[in-house]
Amino acid sequence: MTQSAAKPIYVLNGPNLNLLGEREPEIYGRATLADIEAACRARAQSHGFHIVFRQTNVEGELIGWLHEARSAGCAVVLNAAGWTHTSVALHDAVKAIAIPVIETHLSNPGAREPFRHVSYVSMAAKGVIAGFGAQSYLLAIDAAAACAAPSS
Amino acid sequence: MTQSAAKPIYVLNGPNLNLLGEREPEIYGRATLADIEAACRARAQSHGFHIVFRQTNVEGELIGWLHEARSAGCAVVLNAAGWTHTSVALHDAVKAIAIPVIETHLSNPGAREPFRHVSYVSMAAKGVIAGFGAQSYLLAIDAAAACAAPSS
Amino acid sequence: MTQSAAKPIYVLNGPNLNLLGEREPEIYGRATLADIEAACRARAQSHGFHIVFRQTNVEGELIGWLHEARSAGCAVVLNAAGWTHTSVALHDAVKAIAIPVIETHLSNPGAREPFRHVSYVSMAAKGVIAGFGAQSYLLAIDAAAACAAPSS
C-alpha cells in the first residue's frame, strides 16, 4: 500500500500534554508524548501515510495549525486537552475545516468531572475516540486513514 | 496470531438498530446490521478472536447479555442506542463487569440533540468510539482486541 | 366510503394501561381498555379503516410494534403512558417511521406533575391529543384517518 505521496495526517496536541508520562500517571498513563509520536508514525506508515506531530500550550498556535492543515493535510487527530471544554474559538476552527477531524483523548472525559462533559470540539468533529490511553491515538490514526482514503 | 481458543468479544446492540440501513440513512448510513456483523466478524478474526453479535429492543435482555459476557466474554462492544442517555440500570450492569466495555455509536451524539449529550454508559465504560458510521464498530473491535490481549 | 382494503391504523398502548378503569379513576376515568378498543374500532369503521389494538408493559415490545407498523399500518395512535417522558429509544422508533404518529393521552400531562411536562414522543410525533379521557382516542382516530387518507 504505497500512498506516501498523499498529504500527511496532522496529529495535534493541546495544553499540558508535553508533561505526559510525568503528570497524574494514574489517569494519563506512563507513555511520554515522544513515545506516542513514534507509535503514531509507525501506525500511519502501515496505512501509507506520513504524519505531522505537534504540541502547544498556546491556543492561537493550535488554531494556526488547524488552518494550515486545511490545505496541507488530509485529516486531523486532535487532542485539545483542557480547551476541549472551553474554547469556542477552537470549535470555529474545526468547523472551518473540510477534512475530517478526529477528537481524541487518553482518558474518558465522560467518566470524570462534570466540567469535562461538555465538548466544543465534539460539536464540530467527525467522530470521537477516548479512554484507551496511548492506544486512543493509534485507533484515531486508523480512523483518519480510513476517512482520508475510503476507496483504498 | 492464533488465539481462537480465547473467549469471544460480545458486540451488543440496543433498540431500533435492527432497522439499520432503512431508518434515517442520512444520519446512520446505509449498511444493514447484517453487513456490520459480517465486517465485525472478519475484523475480529484478523485479531484471532471470535465474536458474539446480538441486537434487542428489550432493555432487560441487553442487561442479561452483559451479565453473560461477564464470565463468557473477554470484552464488550456496546451500542446502547437510545438507552445510552436514560438507563441507570444499564449503567449499573456495565459497572458490574470487570472486562472492558467499549461504548460505540454510528453517529456522533455530541453533535446532535442536547438530550444525547448525557451518557450513563460513558460514566462506566472503558472508552468511547463514535461518529465513523459502520467503521466505528471496526475500530471498537480493534480496541477490544487490544484491551483483551495487551501482551499479544 | 369503502376503504377497508387499506392498511389498518395501529392503536398502541404503553405501561399500566391494562389497569384502566380500576386505577386512579378520578384521573383516568372508568372506561376499561376493552371499552376503548371497541369504541376505537367503531369510530375507525366509520372512516373505512380497520385497527390493530395492543397494550404492553415491555418497552421493547412497543418498539417492535412500531417497527411492524412502519410497513403494515397507515397511521399510529400512540399512548406511551409513563415512557412518554423518559424514553429516547421510543423517540428514535417514532422518528424511524414515515407514517403519521398521533400522541394520545387520557389525562392532560401538562396539567400534572412537572416530570410529565417533557415528552420525547412529542418531539417526533405528527400531533398531540390529550385530556379528553376515553374520547381522546376517538379524536385521535379521526386525526389518523384524516392524515392517512387526505384525498378521500
Added chain:
Amino acid sequence: MTQSAAKPIYVLNGPNLNLLGEREPEIYGRATLADIEAACRARAQSHGFHIVFRQTNVEGELIGWLHEARSAGCAVVLNAAGWTHTSVALHDAVKAIAIPVIETHLSNPGAREPFRHVSYVSMAAKGVIAGFGAQSYLLAIDAAAACAAPSS
C-alpha cells in the same frame, strides 16, 4: 340533532393568526383564518351548535372574551398562539371559567423551540389538540361539542 337553541362554542384566536395563509406556510399551512372559520362553522353545525369566531392581537381583548364566554358560551376552543407560553394572566382567565376550554394549535409546539414547550394555558385547560394544521380546529370542535353535550 337539533340543539341550536344551546349556547354557542367560542373559537378564540390570539396574536398573528390574522396572517394565516401568508406567514410561514411551511409551518402553519395555506388555509386563511376565514377558511378555518367557515370549516369550524360547518363542523359545529353538524353537532347542532353555533360558534362565535374571533381573533385579536391585544391580550386584554382575549381575556375579555373569555370572561364573556363564561356565561354566554358552552365551551371554548382557544388558540392563544404566542401568549400560550408567556401569559399568566391568560392562565388566570382560563382558570376562572367553569365551561371546558380546549387548547388548540395548528403546529405541534412540543416539536418546536424550547420556549414553546411551556404552556400556561395547558395548566388550566380541559385538553389539548395540536399539530394537525387547520384540522386541529375541527377536532377541537368535536371535542368541545362532546364536552358540552355529553348526554346528547
Added chain:
Amino acid sequence: MTQSAAKPIYVLNGPNLNLLGEREPEIYGRATLADIEAACRARAQSHGFHIVFRQTNVEGELIGWLHEARSAGCAVVLNAAGWTHTSVALHDAVKAIAIPVIETHLSNPGAREPFRHVSYVSMAAKGVIAGFGAQSYLLAIDAAAACAAPSS
C-alpha cells in the same frame, strides 16, 4: 386631618380582577372589586386622601395609568395580578416613577405555584402587602398614606 387638597392615591388593578367575588372565591375571597373600592375610599378618607381606582385587562392601559400617576398622584397601590410575574414592561414603568408604589395581592403568591414566586413588580416597588384578602388593600392604603405624608 384635612389634606384633601393633596394629590390622590392611585389604586390600580390588573387582569381578571373585574371578576372578583365570582372567580375562585376560596383563593380570592367573596368581596367584589366595587366592595374593595368603597372600602379603600373610606380608608383613604380617614387619612385625608382621595383615591383614583381603576381596573384593566390591557397591559398598555395599566402602563399608561402608571405614567399618569407619576405627576398626578402621590402614591400607587398596585395589584398587577398575573402580569406581576411576567412583565418587564411593567417593571420598567414602576422604575420610571418617583412616588412610592406598593405591591399588593389578595392571596400570598409566595405560598402558591412556583411561577408566582418571581415578581418583576417587587424588584422595583417600595414594599409588598399580600395574603390578607380584601384587607391587603386597606393595609396598603395605610402604607401609601404614611409614605406620601411622612410628616403628617
Added chain:
Amino acid sequence: MTQSAAKPIYVLNGPNLNLLGEREPEIYGRATLADIEAACRARAQSHGFHIVFRQTNVEGELIGWLHEARSAGCAVVLNAAGWTHTSVALHDAVKAIAIPVIETHLSNPGAREPFRHVSYVSMAAKGVIAGFGAQSYLLAIDAAAACAAPSS
C-alpha cells in the same frame, strides 16, 4: 373596645434585630427595637390587645416561643430576619400553629439579594407585610388584630 382579657399577640423577632437603629440604617431605618416595641404596644392597645414582645439570636428559642404562642397567644407577628430564607425547622413550627402568623420585615426582601427571594415562613404564614420600615410592625399588628378578632 375592651378586649384586654383576650390572649396577647406575640411579636417575635429573629437574629440581629437587637442591633436595630445601629445596623445598616439606610436599609433598616433608625428606630431601635425598644422604639418598635413601644409603638407596637400602643397600636395593639388601640385594638384592645396586649402584646408579648421578644427577640433572640438562637433559632431554637424562637421555635420554643412559637410553640408557647400556640396555646397562650391569639396571633403572631413574626420577623424571622435571616432565618426566613433558610429554616425549614421554622417553617415546620409555623405550620404547627393554628393561630394566624403574620410574616413581617422592615425592608422589602423581594427587592434585595436573590437569596432573600425565597421565604420558608411565607409558605406557611397567613400573610406578609414588608418594606415600610418600623411601620411594617404596626400594619402587622393591625392585620393580626383583624385576624384574631374578625367579628369585633
Added chain:
Amino acid sequence: MTQSAAKPIYVLNGPNLNLLGEREPEIYGRATLADIEAACRARAQSHGFHIVFRQTNVEGELIGWLHEARSAGCAVVLNAAGWTHTSVALHDAVKAIAIPVIETHLSNPGAREPFRHVSYVSMAAKGVIAGFGAQSYLLAIDAAAACAAPSS
C-alpha cells in the same frame, strides 16, 4: 401467631440484583439474592406471613408483578434498583396499588452519585428503608408485616 392463610408479601427485585454477592461487593455486600430470599422467608414466617420473591431485568415484568400483587398480595417490598431513578412507568404502577409498597435499597442512594438522589418510587411509596445491606430487606419485611396486619 398463625396468620398463614393471609395473602403473601411480595418481595420484588429489579435489574442487576441477580448478580448480588459478585458485583461491587464493597457497595452491595457479599450475600447472594438466594441468601436474602431465605432470610426474608424466615423473617416473614416469624410474623406469620408467606412471601413471593422474584427478580427481573425486564421493566415490564416488574410492572406486571406489581399489578398481580394488587389483588394477590398484602404488601410489597420493592427494590427497583436503577429504575428507581428513571422510570415514570414504575411510579405509575406503584401509584395504582392500594396495598403498602416499601421502597428498599441495599446501599444508601442519598450518599452516592447525584443521579441516584431522585426517586420516582419514593414519590409514590409508603416508606423507605435503605443502607443496611441485606438487612434492609429484613427491616422492610418487619415494616410490611406491621402495615399489613396493624391490629395483629
Added chain:
Amino acid sequence: MTQSAAKPIYVLNGPNLNLLGEREPEIYGRATLADIEAACRARAQSHGFHIVFRQTNVEGELIGWLHEARSAGCAVVLNAAGWTHTSVALHDAVKAIAIPVIETHLSNPGAREPFRHVSYVSMAAKGVIAGFGAQSYLLAIDAAAACAAPSS
C-alpha cells in the same frame, strides 16, 4: 440620491419610551422621543428614505404595526423595550415579516440585569444595535437603509 418614492422605514417603539428624557436619564439619556424622531427623519432623508415613527404601550398595537409594515414598509427599526425579553407573540410577528427588522436599544441590555440578557426579538431579527443612546437609532437607520437599498 433621490429615492423618495420608495417605501418608508418604520421606526417602532415599545412600552415606556414615551417617557424618554424624563425616566432614568443616567441609563437612557436626556433626549426625548420627539428629538429622536427628528434626528431619525433627517438621517433617513440623507439616505433618500421617509420614515414612519410610532410609539405604543399596547403590545397588540405594535404587532398590528409590524403586520402593516410587512407590505407598506421597506425595513423596521424596532425598540421593543421591556417586551424584548418576554414576548413570544412579538417574536412571531417579527418572524412573519420578510423585510429586515433591526433590533435597537438605547442602553446595552447585555450589560444590565440578567432578565434582559434573553431577547426574543434578537432570535428573529436581522441584526442588533445597542448601547449608543439616541445614536443607536441613527446607526439603525443607516443599517436599515443599507439593507433596504443594497444596490443604491
Added chain:
Amino acid sequence: MTQSAAKPIYVLNGPNLNLLGEREPEIYGRATLADIEAACRARAQSHGFHIVFRQTNVEGELIGWLHEARSAGCAVVLNAAGWTHTSVALHDAVKAIAIPVIETHLSNPGAREPFRHVSYVSMAAKGVIAGFGAQSYLLAIDAAAACAAPSS
C-alpha cells in the same frame, strides 16, 4: 441476650418533635414523643441495649449530643426533622462520628415538598428509615442494634 453492659444507643430528635401527637397528626400520627421513647426503650431492651433519648430545638445542642455519642454511644438513631434539609453543620457532625448513624423520619420526605428531597444527613449516614410513623423508630432501633452488635 444480656449485653446490658454495652454502650447505649442514642436516639436524638430535632426541632418541633416535642409537639408530636398535637401537630399535623394527618402527617405525623398521634403518638407523643413520650410514647415513642417508651416503645424505643422496650425494643432496645429486647436486643439487650439501653438508650439515651433526647429532643432539642437548638441545633448546637444536637451537635453537642452527637459529639458526646462519639465515645459514649454505640449507635445513633437520628431524626433531625427540618434541619435534615438545611444543615451542613449537622452533616459535618455526622461525618465526624465513626459509630453508625441511622437517619429516621416519621413521614416519607421523598413524597412531600421538593425542599424535603435534599438530605444533608443522608449524605453522611449509614442508612435511612422513613415513612412508617412511630414504627420508623422501632425499625431504626433494630437496625442500630444489628449494626452495633453484628456478631451477637
Added chain:
Amino acid sequence: MTQSAAKPIYVLNGPNLNLLGEREPEIYGRATLADIEAACRARAQSHGFHIVFRQTNVEGELIGWLHEARSAGCAVVLNAAGWTHTSVALHDAVKAIAIPVIETHLSNPGAREPFRHVSYVSMAAKGVIAGFGAQSYLLAIDAAAACAAPSS
C-alpha cells in the same frame, strides 16, 4: 473634515477571521479580511480618521493590542469572534479601557447556537453592531467616529 492628526481607530479581529471568505460563507459572507480592511479604511477616511487594522489567533496578543489602544487610539472596533463568549480576560481588558469599544460581528450571535448568546465583551463594551455581514464593520466605524468626535 480634516481630522487626520487625530488618534487612529483600532479595528481588532480575533481567531479564525483570517479565513474570512473561505470559511462557512453562508454564515460569514464572501468578503476577505483584506476586503474588509480596505472598506474600513475608506469609511474611516470619510470621517477624517486613520485606522489600525489587525488580526490574531492568540488571545494574549489581542489583549496587548487593547492595552496599546488605550493611549494610542481614539476608539476600538472589536470582533473577538469565538472569544466573545468565553474570555473573561478579554472582558477585563475592555473594562480597563476608557475609549469606546464597539463590539462587532458579521453574523448575529443571538440567532445562532445557545453558547453564542453570552457575550463577555458586551458586558463591558460601549455598544454592539451585529448581523450585517461585512457592513457591520462599516457601521461600527461610523459609531466609533461619532463616539470619538462627538462635537465634530
Added chain:
Amino acid sequence: MTQSAAKPIYVLNGPNLNLLGEREPEIYGRATLADIEAACRARAQSHGFHIVFRQTNVEGELIGWLHEARSAGCAVVLNAAGWTHTSVALHDAVKAIAIPVIETHLSNPGAREPFRHVSYVSMAAKGVIAGFGAQSYLLAIDAAAACAAPSS
C-alpha cells in the same frame, strides 16, 4: 511595637471545630483547637495585639459574639465552618459590623463538595483565607492586624 492597649482581635469558631485534631484529620489536619489558639495568641502578640478566642456549636452564640466584637474588638477572624454555606443570619451579623471580618477556613471549600461553594460569609466579609490548615488562622491574624492598624 507596643500597641497592647488596643482593642483585641476576635477569633471566632463555629460548629464541630472543638473536635479539631480528631475529626477527619486527612482534611482538617492534626492540630487541636487549643494548639491553634496558642499559635494565634503568639502571632497576634508579635503585631502588638491581644486576642479573644472562642468556639461554639450554637449559631445564636456566634451571632452574639459578633455583636460584642462590633464595639469591643478591632477585627474578627471568623471560621464559621458549616454555617458558612447556609446561614443568612450570620451574613447579616457580618454586614452589621464596621470592623473588618476575615473569613477563614482550614480546608479549601472551593475544592470540596458543591454545597460548600456558596459562602454567605464571603458576600459580606473583607477577605478570605482558606486551605492552609492551622496556618490559615495565622495568616488571618496578620491580615486582621494589618487592617486594624494600617498606619502602624
Added chain:
Amino acid sequence: MTQSAAKPIYVLNGPNLNLLGEREPEIYGRATLADIEAACRARAQSHGFHIVFRQTNVEGELIGWLHEARSAGCAVVLNAAGWTHTSVALHDAVKAIAIPVIETHLSNPGAREPFRHVSYVSMAAKGVIAGFGAQSYLLAIDAAAACAAPSS
C-alpha cells in the same frame, strides 16, 4: 534565617495585571505591579526566599511557567486574573504540579459578578487569599514560604 540556597517562590500574574495602578483603581488599588514585585521580594527575603516574578497576557506562557516551576520552584503564588474563571487548561497545569500553588486576588471575586464565582484554579489549588489589595500578595508569600519550609 538564611535559606537563600533554596528554590525560589514563583509569583505568576495573568492577563491585564500589567495595567495595575491605572485600571479601575477603585477595585484593584493604586499600587503598580512593580510596587507589588518589590514588596513581594522584600517579604520573601524576610523568610529567606528568592522570588521569580512574571506577568503575561498569553495563557500558554503562564502554563509553561507553571511547568517550569514544577522542578525549579518551591511554591507558586498565582493570580490568574480572568483565566481563573474560564481555563480548564490552567486547572490541569495546576493539578500537574506537586508544589503548593496559592490562588491570589487583589479584589474579592466572591463579592463581584456571578461569572467570577466559579474558579477552576481554586478547584486545584492549595489555598486562596483574596480581598486585601496589594497585601494579598504579601500574605500569599507568607503562605508559600510556610508551605515550602514547614520545618524551618
